Amino acid sequence: MKDKHIDIKSYLDADERKSLLRLLTAGSVDDGKSTLIGRLLFDSKKLYEDQLQALERDSKRVGNAGAGEIDYALLLDGLKAEREEGITIDVAYRYFSTNLRKFIIADTPGHEQYTRNMITGGSTANLAIILVDARTGVITQTRRHTFLVSLLGIKHIVLAVNKMDLVDFSEEVFNKIKGEYLELTNQLGIEDVTCFPISAKEGDNVVEKSERTPWFEGTSLLQYLETVPIDQDRNMQDFRFPVQYVLRPNLDFRGFSGKVASGIIRKGDEIMALPSRKTSRVKSIVTYEGELDYAFCPQCVTITLEDEIDISRGEMLIKPDNLPFIGRHIQTKLVWMDEEPMDRSKQFFLKANTNTTRATISAIDYRIDVNTMEHLEGKDFKLNEIGQVQITTAKTLFFDAYKQNRATGAFILIDPITNNTCAVGMIEKQLDEADLLQEDLPTLDLPKLGIAPEHYEAIEKAVKELSKQGLEIVIKK
Numbered sequence: 203m204k205d206k207h208i209d210i211k212s213y214l215d216a217d218e219r220k221s222l223l224r225l226l227t228a229g230s231v232d233d234g235k236s237t238l239i240g241r242l243l244f245d246s247k248k249l250y251e252d253q254l255q256a257l258e259r260d261s262k263r264v265g266n267a268g269a270g271e272i273d274y275a276l277l278l279d280g281l282k283a284e285r286e287e288g289i290t291i292d293v294a295y296r297y298f299s300t301n302l303r304k305f306i307i308a309d310t311p312g313h314e315q316y317t318r319n320m321i322t323g324g325s326t327a328n329l330a331i332i333l334v335d336a337r338t339g340v341i342t343q344t345r346r347h348t349f350l351v352s353l354l355g356i357k358h359i360v361l362a363v364n365k366m367d368l369v370d371f372s373e374e375v376f377n378k379i380k381g382e383y384l385e386l387t388n389q390l391g392i393e394d395v396t397c398f399p400i401s402a403k404e405g406d407n408v409v410e411k412s413e414r415t416p417w418f419e420g421t422s423l424l425q426y427l428e429t430v431p432i433d434q435d436r437n438m439q440d441f442r443f444p445v446q447y448v449l450r451p452n453l454d455f456r457g458f459s460g461k462v463a464s465g466i467i468r469k470g471d472e473i474m475a476l477p478s479r480k481t482s483r484v485k486s487i488v489t490y491e492g493e494l495d496y497a498f499c500p501q502c503v504t505i506t507l508e509d510e511i512d513i514s515r516g517e518m519l520i521k522p523d524n525l526p527f528i529g530r531h532i533q534t535k536l537v538w539m540d541e542e543p544m545d546r547s548k549q550f551f552l553k554a555n556t557n558t559t560r561a562t563i564s565a566i567d568y569r570i571d572v573n574t575m576e577h578l579e580g581k582d583f584k585l586n587e588i589g590q591v592q593i594t595t596a597k598t599l600f601f602d603a604y605k606q607n608r609a610t611g612a613f614i615l616i617d618p619i620t621n622n623t624c625a626v627g628m629i630e631k632q633l634d635e636a637d638l639l640q641e642d643l644p645t646l647d648l649p650k651l652g653i654a655p656e657h658y659e660a661i662e663k664a665v666k667e668l669s670k671q672g673l674e675i676v677i678k679k
Contacts, residue, residue: 220299223432226308226324228351229333230343234364238333238402239307243298245409246424295323302428317572317586318539320350321626325612328432329358331423332383336369336399340382346572348383352390353535353588353628355608357435359387359395362423366415367401373417396430398423436499437607441465441473442526442600443519444555444610449504457488457504458513463555463609465521467505468496474522475513476600481522482509499609516557518600526602526610530595531633533567535604538583540617540624546582550624552595554613559597561615566591583625592633604628647678655679 227235240257296307308323324330330351334344351359361383369375380397387395398407399415400423406412409424420426446460467473467484474481487494488504497503505519513519520526538544544563552561566580569589583589604611615625646665648658658679665675 217299220302220304221432222304222306223329223427223430224306224308224327225329225331225427226310226320226327226356227331227333228310228320228324228347229362229364230335230338230341233333233335234402235331235333236309238331238362238364238400238408239296239309241402241405241408242307242424243296245405246298246300300424300428305427317346317350317588318537320347321354321537321539324351324354324356325626327354327356328435329360329427329430330356331360331362333362333364334379334383336363336365336372336375336379339375339379340386342573344383345386345575348386348390348392349570349572349575352392353537355604355628357392357394358430358432359392360423360426361395361397362402363397363399364402366399366406367404371399371406371412371414373415376418396420396426398426437464437609438466438498439464440524440526440602440607440610441467441519441521442602442607442610443467443473443505444557445513445515445517445519446556448514455506456510457506458519459502459504460556461502462497462499464499464607465524466496466498467519472522473505473507473519474525475511476518476520476526476528477598478512478517480509480511482507482511484508518555518557520600526600527632528598528600529632530598531564532593532595532599532601532629533631533633534591534593534613534627534629536563536583536589536591536615536625536627538585538587538625540622541585542617542620542622542624543584544582544624549618551616551618552593552599552613553616554599554601555610557597557599559595559599560618561593561595564592564594590630591627593627601629601632603631605630645676645678649679 227239229235296309298305298307308327310320310323332344332347332351334340348359361380363376363379366372366376376397376399383397384395398420399418400407401412402408406414407418407422409422411422412418442463442465443458444460444463445458447458449455449457449459467487469484469487471484472481473484485506485508487497488506489502494503518526546563546566549560549562552559566582567590568577568580569583569587570576571578572588578589580589600610601613602610611629613627613629614623615627616622617624646661648661653661662677665677668675
């Protein structure tokens with residue numbers, strides 16, 4: 203009995219130590235995204251008996267797989283509209299685990315009108331499975347989804363060439379699609395791409411290697427997902443600790459709580475607080491389970507310092523020899539997610555980690571046609587449109603480029619009236635004052651207005667205060 207308890211405990215400990223892979227599926231309508239995930243769950247024996255009974259019952263009633271066939275897509279497409287139309291509308295999340303790894307799968311919709319749903323599902327993903335119909339190959343939707351995946355900074359891509367059973371598992375068809383897709387990913391600078399010939403409906407190369415593709419030398423899709431290395435995806439070099447809460451349970455303790463966004467911190471390390479730039483050393487790293495000698499992302503910890511420094515929510519702890527960008531002007535890729543079109547005269551709340559500030563969109567560089575990747579004229583954005591903009595904030599931000607650090611390079615824009623999330627942004631770089639596009643900014647031509655030079659200083663002071671609130675004005679003397 204004692205041995206049995208030890209076995210259960212060791213099993214639970216081993217289960218807790220499994221790594222977690224977050225992935226999304228993307229592809230055109232009817233490429234088989236939901237069917238693929240349903241097949242993964244079914245073949246890896248991760249469904250409960252009542253789920254199987256419900257699946258068989260629903261397949262007879264509303265399934266699209268044919269008479270007597272199980273429609274695996276119904277495991278994910280749970281909304282009434284999704285089942286009636288046979289499409290995915292909302293992002294569906296499914297959790298399952300194998301002996302080697304835990305998985306969270308985001309089943310994202312393929313339609314262009316649901317681009318924002320795909321952005322939401324992919325924001326935390328380590329890997330993306332792009333599905334392609336073997337009969338149609340790489341189409342406009344495939345290019346759009348691959349561009350969005352590259353925009354989100356997802357480092358690992360799987361190209362799943364589905365419905366191979368409908369082209370008699372032709373090696374020639376697979377190689378043609380693979381070559382065309384690798385050409386696209388090379389253009390976008392995506393390095394880790396792995397291609398699989400599969401049949402989600404029949405189960406070929408999904409969980410087990412198929413005998414019908416003897417020419418394919420790779421593993422099954424699930425074996426790849428269990429072993430793909432994701433440890434290097436996190437930024438362990440740049441220590442960033444956005445302060446979420448100042449913990450003061452009694453007179454003798456004052457700690458700064460938050461989630462380590464990136465990097466590693468150890469007891470005794472020198473740190474700097476932003477924006478004050480005051481320095482101290484780490485006295486202790488406290489968690490619910492007790493003190494730690496070191497912490498790394500994405501752990502949630504409380505850090506105490508040897509010196510009393512005034513730090514509050516929204517500020518950041520970093521290492522003095524590794525500073526992020528510090529400024530109020532940023533160049534960023536923006537995805538518009540609100541039903542209401544962009545109104546550039548409006549001030550938004552910009553939320554980056556725990557830091558919230560007012561912000562204005564000071565200039566639009568261009569919009570991107572997500573189907574052709576062409577740059578279009580910079581007009582105000584509508585729902586699902588993507589482009590490059592310049593943003594000015596009221597408060598100083600502490601950030602990194604999104605490609606270097608996803609945790610500190612992303613933000614959202616919030617409408618202050620409706621409280622809707624209007625847009626998500628991926629920061630590209632910090633802008634100097636000289637880089638700002640000033641043709642759209644209001645200009646005060648002081649000599650033309652007949653204002654005497656002795657008043658210039660007072661006007662500059664007033665303009666500086668307006669700038670802190672996010673309103674930029676150009677002064678001509």
